[in-house]
Amino acid sequence: MVKSQASAATVLRAIADDKSLELFSTVALETIDSKNLKNKTKLTRKQYYSRLSRMTRAGIVRRKNGKYVLTTFGKIVYGSKLTIENALNNYWKLKAIDSLETSNELPKEEQQKLIETLFDSEEIKEILVRGSSAEPVLKRVSGRLSVSYASPDSNHDS
Numbered sequence: 001m002v003k004s005q006a007s008a009a010t011v012l013r014a015i016a017d018d019k020s021l022e023l024f025s026t027v028a029l030e031t032i033d034s035k036n037l038k039n040k041t042k043l044t045r046k047q048y049y050s051r052l053s054r055m056t057r058a059g060i061v062r063r064k065n066g067k068y069v070l071t072t073f074g075k076i077v078y079g080s081k082l083t084i085e086n087a088l089n090n091y092w093k094l095k096a097i098d099s100l101e102t103s104n105e106l107p108k109e110e111q112q113k114l115i116e117t118l119f120d121s122e123e124i125k126e127i128l129v130r131g132s133s134a135e136p137v138l139k140r141v142s143g144r145l146s147v148s149y150a151s152p153d154s155n156h157d158s
Helices: 008-014 018-029 034-041 045-057 072-089 091-103 108-118 122-133
Strands: 061-064 067-070 135-141 144-150
Touching: 008 045, 018 034, 018 045, 018 067, 018 072, 034 045, 034 067, 045 061, 067 072, 072 091, 072 122, 091 108, 108 122
Parallel strands: none
Antiparallel strands: 061 067, 135 144
């Protein structure tokens, strides 16, 4: 049987509530068997299995040797979750950049210098400097997944 590709809505629904997101993150961060995973999340049996079933159908989690692990696609989704958390941790700085862009009082070059000064995260700097035309690229840095952004004309096939 060939599974059809999940939609973005299906994937987002699978991790949309706090408990599902916690379960997904636990799978991403720990190698843990199903019983201990269920106990750690403090979900009822039905909640636990229905959430894992949604994640499995969405293609972000799979079972391997009695343990749940992220699929390759799931690693990309987890990287996006980390990007969102990073943005949330810098929310007020991002709002300040929005205000400056709206007012048009600061030249683009000065905005870029401000972005370089305000943000420690290279990921956020790349997103803000390159804008929405950048393509996300997942890479492993110091054993952790990281998302970087490349311009659409750069070559990823090297």
